[in-house]
Amino acid sequence: MHRTRILDHAVLILGALFLTLPVVVAFMTSTHEAAAIHSTGLMLSPGGHLVETYETVLTRKGGFTGQVTGARMMMNSFILGIGFAVGKIALSMLAAYAIVYFRFRFATLAFWVIFTTLLLPLEVRIMPSYEVMSSLGLINSYTGLIVPLLASATGTFYFRQFFKSVPEELLEAARIDGAGPFKFFIDVLVPLSKTMIAAIFIIMFVYGWNQYLWPMLMTTDERFFTLMRGIKQILQVWIGSQIPDYNEAFALAVLAMLPPVLMVVLFQSWFIKGLTESDK
Amino acid sequence: MKRVQFSSPLLPYLFLAPQLAVIVIFFYWPSVRAIQSSFYLEDPFGFGSTFVGFDNYLGVLLSPEYLSIARFTALFTALVTFFSLALGLLLAVKADAVIRGNAAYKTLLISVYAIAPPVAGLIGMMFFDQHIGPFVKIAAFFGWEMKVGLSYFDTAFAMIFVAVWKQIPYNFIFFLSGLQALPASVREAAAIDCRSGIKRFWTVIFPLLAPTAFFLLIINVTYALFDTFGVIDVMVKDKAANNPITLVYKVYMDGFRGNDIGGSSAQSVILMIVVFVLTVLQFRFIERRIHYT
Numbered sequence: 394m395h396r397t398r399i400l401d402h403a404v405l406i407l408g409a410l411f412l413t414l415p416v417v418v419a420f421m422t423s424t425h426e427a428a429a430i431h432s433t434g435l436m437l438s439p440g441g442h443l444v445e446t447y448e449t450v451l452t453r454k455g456g457f458t459g460q461v462t463g464a465r466m467m468m469n470s471f472i473l474g475i476g477f478a479v480g481k482i483a484l485s486m487l488a489a490y491a492i493v494y495f496r497f498r499f500a501t502l503a504f505w506v507i508f509t510t511l512l513l514p515l516e517v518r519i520m521p522s523y524e525v526m527s528s529l530g531l532i533n534s535y536t537g538l539i540v541p542l543l544a545s546a547t548g549t550f551y552f553r554q555f556f557k558s559v560p561e562e563l564l565e566a567a568r569i570d571g572a573g574p575f576k577f578f579i580d581v582l583v584p585l586s587k588t589m590i591a592a593i594f595i596i597m598f599v600y601g602w603n604q605y606l607w608p609m610l611m612t613t614d615e616r617f618f619t620l621m622r623g624i625k626q627i628l629q630v631w632i633g634s635q636i637p638d639y640n641e642a643f644a645l646a647v648l649a650m651l652p653p654v655l656m657v658v659l660f661q662s663w664f665i666k667g668l669t670e671s672d673k
Numbered sequence: 674m675k676r677v678q679f680s681s682p683l684l685p686y687l688f689l690a691p692q693l694a695v696i697v698i699f700f701y702w703p704s705v706r707a708i709q710s711s712f713y714l715e716d717p718f719g720f721g722s723t724f725v726g727f728d729n730y731l732g733v734l735l736s737p738e739y740l741s742i743a744r745f746t747a748l749f750t751a752l753v754t755f756f757s758l759a760l761g762l763l764l765a766v767k768a769d770a771v772i773r774g775n776a777a778y779k780t781l782l783i784s785v786y787a788i789a790p791p792v793a794g795l796i797g798m799m800f801f802d803q804h805i806g807p808f809v810k811i812a813a814f815f816g817w818e819m820k821v822g823l824s825y826f827d828t829a830f831a832m833i834f835v836a837v838w839k840q841i842p843y844n845f846i847f848f849l850s851g852l853q854a855l856p857a858s859v860r861e862a863a864a865i866d867c868r869s870g871i872k873r874f875w876t877v878i879f880p881l882l883a884p885t886a887f888f889l890l891i892i893n894v895t896y897a898l899f900d901t902f903g904v905i906d907v908m909v910k911d912k913a914a915n916n917p918i919t920l921v922y923k924v925y926m927d928g929f930r931g932n933d934i935g936g937s938s939a940q941s942v943i944l945m946i947v948v949f950v951l952t953v954l955q956f957r958f959i960e961r962r963i964h965y966t
Contacts, residue, residue, distance in 0.1 A: 653788070
């Protein structure tokens with residue numbers, strides 16, 4: 394018994410090292426100078442250039458037009474992440490409310506129209522989506538960045554499952570007390586869904602923040618670049634340079650992963666609950 | 674559905690309107706366009722298009738390049754799915770067995786979940802870098818001269834490695850919560866009947882986890898097919914020529930780089946069919962799970 398315990402810990406420690414060490418190394422290396430990294434390789438100990446590297450990455454105006462800074466890209470990532478999460482929660486809560494709590498003629502049709510979207514990820518319809526966006530004139534706008542991503546049923550599916558698990562008696566009692574659809578939604582259902590909303594916010598924020606392909610196609614104007622788009626940019630500059638700015642690339646990577654990772658680690662229990670309970 | 678429901682002539686449509694509007698404009702319209710343009714040969718300069726029937730599909734399916742990319746995609750998907758599921762399960766079983774320090778391990782093991790595929794790709798690039806990459810040095814120690822980005826095999830290895838690394842936490846979360854949902858009585862009974870831990874796992878615990886495993890199987894296949902786009906794009910750095918790419922990357926390359934709109938659309942439709950089959954499988958399975966629990 395005793396020996397298996399040690400083996401369990403050994404496997405877990407190895408696994409934890411395998412998963413987290415690259416992230417630690419990325420951070421440590423970003424605090425050294427590019428030349429030092431070039432000659433000695435990746436670092437496991439902190440260097441003395443943390444402040445200046447991150448200051449450069451956040452404030453230096455880069456890109457072809459010399460307009461975009463790391464801070465600007467970070468702001469855009471936040472706009473995309475938060476905008477997407479809020480939009481998703483609003484749209485899908487309303488839609489799920491209609492589907493679960495109302496008797497109406499085309500309920501089944503509406504259900505299928507929405508749930509078919511689960512069938513096709515954005516990646517497979519990327520080309521025509523781009524054409525539609527350009528004919529609507531939405532390229533290089535926050536609307537174009539956020540709204541098309543909302544066209545999927547995941548959120549509606551989560552809320553539908555959750556609303557179905559809410560006890561019947563609540564609606565009966567509310568109706569006896571004379572509550573209409575609006576009052577019931579705002580005074581009963583929204584407060585009940587708080588944990589669910591928090592969990593979905595975290596999942597959706599991470600999803601929005603981490604979008605790569607869509608922002609890459611939708612934004613040619615550097616003012617709308619997100620951090621993910623910036624990573625693509627830094628790699629393109631890279632090719633052909635003598636000593637690549639390893640430190641700055643790592644700093645950008647750290648900035649790009651910090652907010653979602655913090656969110657998941659800090660709100661772990663909500664996040665796990667939302668993730669594992671919603672797709673039953 | 675609920676026994677008691679509101680009935681109102683207008684409200685449900687009002688509540689559904691925003692969601693439906695977004696879906697019709699940004700989902701159905703592009704999807705129909707994709708199917709439509711897969712039957713046309715479009716002039717790359719925008720001077721009209723001609724109906725060509727199934728030519729685009731034949732062109733795609735008969736091209737040796739497409740078939741070799743399809744083969745690589747299948748292999749890539751199989752390996753990524755297998756390794757990320759196996760390692761996720763192993764860690765979940767160990768974390769479930771350990772009581773002291775359980776929370777700390779859990780936090781460490783799930784922290785990587787939120788890292789975006791392109792960021793994972795970028796970090797992977799550094800670890801496999803010619804000059805500074807520790808993995809290249811380790812490989813060199815064993816006499817393997819690793820050239821990621823130049824050698825087809827080495828790039829494929831690095832891509833699979835990074836894609837697995839990023840997906841382990843997701844599988845870990847689901848397996849662990851699956852394990853912790855198992856009734857204690859079942860485990861105790863199993864422990865009394867069967868002394869060998871390994872045998873007990875495969876004959877009692879694993880069959881009980883099968884629903885979770887099947888659900889994850891589909892999710893992981895979808896992940897390997899589509900969500901790895903960022904990893905691949907960062908690691909091949911736009912030089913797809915000698916490097917391994919997957920089918921989704923090919924859709925992107927042909928559509929946006931090659932301006933072959935008909936061919937790219939035909940590939941989209943082929944992928945749509947693949948996803949459709951996968952999702953139908955998943956739905957049937959989810960329905961069944963709800964039914965029995």
